Amino acid sequence: MTSKRAGLVVAVVMLLSAIGVAAAFALSSGHGSRSNNAASYGSMMGGSTAPGWMMGGAHDPGKVMGAALADAPGPRVAAAQATRFGNDIPANAAIDRAARRITFNGTDVRLAMLASPSGGPDETFRIAGMVNPTVVVAQGTRVEIQFVNADPDTAHGVVVVRVGAASAWMPMMLTTSAFSGAAVWALGNPSAAGMHTDTLTFTATSNGTYQYLCPVPGHAEKGMVGTLIVT
Numbered sequence: 001m002t003s004k005r006a007g008l009v010v011a012v013v014m015l016l017s018a019i020g021v022a023a024a025f026a027l028s029s030g031h032g033s034r035s036n037n038a039a040s041y042g043s044m045m046g047g048s049t050a051p052g053w054m055m056g057g058a059h060d061p062g063k064v065m066g067a068a069l070a071d072a073p074g075p076r077v078a079a080a081q082a083t084r085f086g087n088d089i090p091a092n093a094a095i096d097r098a099a100r101r102i103t104f105n106g107t108d109v110r111l112a113m114l115a116s117p118s119g120g121p122d123e124t125f126r127i128a129g130m131v132n133p134t135v136v137v138a139q140g141t142r143v144e145i146q147f148v149n150a151d152p153d154t155a156h157g158v159v160v161v162r163v164g165a166a167s168a169w170m171p172m173m174l175t176t177s178a179f180s181g182a183a184v185w186a187l188g189n190p191s192a193a194g195m196h197t198d199t200l201t202f203t204a205t206s207n208g209t210y211q212y213l214c215p216v217p218g219h220a221e222k223g224m225v226g227t228l229i230v231t
């Protein structure tokens with residue numbers, strides 16, 4: 001990762017943190033607490049009110065981030081290549097399309113994942129031509145995921161987490177990456193240079209049931225989430 005790109009990632013994480021602060025206050029007031037009033041978070045946000053887009057108002061945070069990161073440096077793929085990645089059948093994998101499940105053999109797994117590709121339901125992932133399939137790997141497997149943001153106008157990322165946070169507007173306020181390296185926080189919109197891509201590499205060190213989800217506010221809640229089972 002270049003330092004310029006690292007800077008952008010830090011900026012996005014800070015942005016996500018700011019959104020999370022606002023969301024946390026929104027949640028607490030939603031649960032009846034009256035201690036966190038507008039003035040108390042206004043001082044944290046640098047104004048009397050949080051911008052509407054942070055709260056999921058008129059401007060979708062994913063759309064704001066997508067445009068902001070559209071020209072970020074980093075690897076790209078052509079749209080046609082991304083389409084092939086989305087339908088790529090990974091090696092050493094048993095595919096059950098009826099169950100939307102991919103079960104891997106061996107301890108070295110590589111797969112490609114598209115975020116919100118054209119022709120698929122919006123705010124979903126595509127792996128091996130399937131929507132949000134369940135991915136099954138053995139404990140100790142090294143997993144390499146080539147992730148592509150194929151959405152023309154919205155930022156997306158992917159993080160592997162323990163189950164339970166996907167229904168939250170800001171899931172990353174409630175949980176963290178389950179395995180070291182199991183996160184791409186946000187890639188911007190495609191441009192003439194191609195679609196942004198990045199690779200997550202992690203080792204599934206503990207068995208259990210996990211979720212892969214998009215950390216951009218609102219996306220996991222809308223269904224941008226799938227299951228990872230480590231057996």
Ligand SMILES: [Cu+2]
Nearest residue numbers: 156214216219
């Ligand atoms: Cu997303």
